[in-house]
Amino acid sequence: MSKIYLILLMAIALAFASGCKTDSGSREFVPGKGWVPN
Numbered sequence: 001m002s003k004i005y006l007i008l009l010m011a012i013a014l015a016f017a018s019g020c021k022t023d024s025g026s027r028e029f030v031p032g033k034g035w036v037p038n
Helices: 003-020
Strands: 027-030 034-037
Touching: none
Parallel strands: none
Antiparallel strands: 027 034
């Protein structure tokens, strides 16, 4: 169970890292809306 949780946590961290480093500047993930520019 902890292994699955760790993989999930890493995937989320990776998604946030890639979302923040876009050409259009920093973005924020809003549940229900998706990625929005801040």
